[in-house]
Amino acid sequence: MQKPPNRSSLPTEKKILEFINHNSRPLGKRDFVRYFRLSTSNRRMLVGMLEDLVKEGKIQRGRNRRYVSNDYLPSVSVVEVKGLDDDGEAILKLSDKHFEKSKEKIFLNSKPVIKPAPGIGDKLLVKLKAKKYGYEARIIKRLQKDPINLIGLFHSQPDCGLVTPSDRRLKTKFIINTKETNGAVDGELVECETISGREFGLPRARIIKIFGNSKTVNAITASIISKHGIPQQFTEPAFLQAQNSKAVPPKNRADIRHIPLVTIDDKNARDFDDAVWAERTKNNDGWHIIVAIADVSHYVRQNDPLDQAARNRGNSVYFPNTVIPMLPEKLSNGWCSLLPNEDRPCLAVDIWIDDAGNKKRHKFSRCIMRSAARLTYSEVQDSYNQKKEIDSNISFNLIDNLYGTFFSLDNHKKKRGAIDLDKQEYHFSLSQEGSIVGIEKRVRLDSHRLIEEFMILANQCAAETLESNNALCMYRTHERPDTISVRDLRKYLKLLGIKFGDGQSVRPLHFSQLIEKTKDRKDALGIQDAILRCQSRAVYSPKNIGHFGLALRRYAHFTSPIRRYSDLLVHRALINSLNTPNREPENDNLETFIEYGSHISMTERRAMAAERELFDRMAALYLWNQEGNTFSGYVTGVERFGLFVEINEVGACGFIPVSTLEVGYHQFDEVRRCLFNERTNTKFQLGDYINVRLKEVNLATGGLVFEVKQKEKKF
Template identity: 45%
Template structure:
């Protein structure tokens, strides 16, 4: 399989609807989250790492929350090696936390390149094989004749993607139009190739979306379509569904039109290429199209950016990371991604097209799917308000708007607490969902919103394409009833959360793997969660998350209060609190589960000054909802 491209969801609505990690919370409560896979009872199937303890073989589960001990009772019948990853079946025989399992199959070895995504695929039951009927249908796909389509083959549309991308699902072009802009967003016409009710359609629905792992992709559609016929390759005729917009100089959309077209991309550009060209460093590809293509696109983007600022859009500064591989497919490093203006350019143009699609469908009362992002939950807001207040930042009372959150983010931009404040505000946000009812997008400060721009990798967008084609009488597409649309929305909400969980698990495993052999080293970590179990921490450089259990937090007598962002001593002083920077020793690494365990060494000099207001727990008394912890003697 190909190397994975940067998932475009990360740049299309950045900072507006990121999904909080479900593994930790500020309060110690387990956060509510959509299911990561199929709802089911405790499974008899378990995946884990085979390890020999004396003469017995045990299975170390891949799930961090599973603290049971599993003995492989038939290990003698199967040649096992230390580090093998296997599938086993729980026999049901258990004594407390000790359970027996029987060998099922060997998945690979913990040192095998790519084993982490294989493990996530199996453990979360991600569909990974296409049926013969699906592949046969994909093989029959052909680029259509011009027919009734508009001929845009001479319009210099360009694609802008990551350097390792293969599925180019959008191309853009802008030119001056009076005092404003004419902007064309051309999207792969997947509905031409994937008919409703076909084998391809059924498989795309089951998958719901593509899944992007470091170095690997599980596509929603077979590669014959996703990387070839639907991909807007340069200098090659391709079918597209276009959104042509007229913008004023302030980036406001004055009018729009949807139509089918035949296009021919003038160039396949990368984000870095475009950014370099904007900064005055053109190359042999960008130099010839600088004045006619890249400069107008950048100027049009600046107008759209004005509109974004005027709306007061929420724009969280959340770091993204990329795993670097060698020629053999082995992970060698993890880098923080740099967010470029070229990323923002595509983001804003895709958002504009999504808005037009939502407004068009809503105006015509056409059955479709919308992307809905509700306002924050009042309970989460109050908790965030308390945390922000202790750090000296005041969130407005009542129902804050995105611009109110942005005011705090701008105030905190140069503070040590900035990463934490971004996380605090992120965790107040509702999860965006698909729904047949339009409800606007809180984070983007938009009254109408849907997903139109990525039908190669999202089933929701394919439904929206069909809805537009039907509503505009471009062609006849079979559309689901309102009741079936609701069922589709529920299903793809689940598959989206499952994909997010799978991607998170794999990234955590790579991060842990990169730290293997560094046990005993001291790292600067930031506390990003407090619970009765201890402090959750992050190494900012790689985004690696771990825990400092209560027993490794020093010798203080600590009190934890549910809902409070700190651990306090008996005198009421906050000893450990959210945002605090610590020096911590790495004492345990588990690449197979992605788990890291640290032990506090000493607090950094600036951490004692983080609490700006007195944090009292009521002295030595322990009230309801509190737990006390006495340090074990060493």
């Protein structure tokens, strides 16, 4: 034990870390107070410092708010077998959620021998012992096993079946007894349930569901929906409630049907939940905007069957070939959709801004509206560029006013320093039968940005209104990047000759200036990827910490209640604050909002993971017969074992093993994020443009393996 310091002032971060690292047990607040002899006034600040160290990943918080070093694990623990490596050895992970972020590797000691051998899903009580290479786990006893379901590709064999898991973390195939194939045929995607024991050295499983041929988009989509546990069927009460919905009478609502509000969406969109309109102010010193949003809260009341179903789903999930809506189609594409020339209830916000984009005031109203036209992004952009009318119901003056407002808002956005990473998006074209015809790059038009800025402004108004009324609000929060991520980014940029930010604290403006300054560099994509990795994840919470990326002090999602439950919560809160007739009693409290925020943040991550996995699997299917073809791309990641690349033609990501690079030893530079070959004096680093040859396509996982053909020399 170190000698206690002779002072009562607050210790430095270095001293706290030294104290924790020199102790082999978890430390509570009292341990720190005694050791550092802290005064009462410094104790609360100490807890804040400890929590900051946890957020930055320098220490971890265990049970009962006790703090330990990152390499600490309890001597007796419950572990779960999460998978098997290439050698068939068990991959173990602690079951205790307090240590779920630990990066320490746990290896299973072969003694004592237990039969059958531990399989995937087994839970084991083990004794852990620290070793140079990680922790060694000796089995005390096997606990009750929870069967694990997994998705994979079925391969028919003469005497059995094999399933290759779609989860890339599972490095082994599963063997299926011929009596437990459930009629699956070679090449089908299936869902399996693991079984204890092994045959021929492989873990066992039985097939419980068949999705169809692995080379069809519908089968791939169905397997991913099942894998991620996305709810598909509505309960009967929820479905019947939607079916019995009716039109909303205009009584007790402001009538804005005379205002030519328009919806602007993608050409394939079916649910229209926002409409916009703009004109010059009377004094000709700015803009008057109206953003009208479908009044979903009229149809979905708190804790009714539809509300329970919507809350469970959290959000709609969009796939190239289908949509899993948050609300039944009768509402999402019907009564809650702002269809042209149809009366619809809405919650509208009038906003007044000056020519510099500064908001002067705003006002929310519960209204009845009638959309004048359903427009697409390309139609609106063409109308503005060519100075022509789109529709007989819509004058060109409206389009001109919308763009005038957008330019004011865009200038204000740049002034406040909002981060705008314009990542390239891709779109699959499908035939009527559902097969992939091609992949196209999405073009981001000013009309897209126009709607984005209108929605951001309306969302900002919603958060401000609720905060000013001391009402519960489901904020959309985005925390500033942690110290370690910023430090690593600075090191990387310094090696590129780029100075980033002043002092310890960074602001959104620093990032936006960096993006603008480096946009024409040959390594611009690598720099943007590094910036993106530096950012924290946006979440939903009733506790406001601001939105770092948008450079806003308060922000909430309000504009998409058809497809996001967070927006529905905000609508209800706004309607209650308006004191209008037919408003609902406020039954929610801070604790329930915290639970809701955690849940809908999870469902959002689930949807994003499912959408990304489907993209990878569809890209693999599209490239299935193109092994040997050459593609252009750029390096998105560098590790000591190889390179990660994204190919420009498809937007798919793949891997280049270090063993396939040019002859010689490649040294990994973690700071520069590059692999350097001293023999040939060449290097591969983040953002490099390279030509690659496709070597292997894995339909089960969507994995692609490439080899370098040559680095591009001209940019």
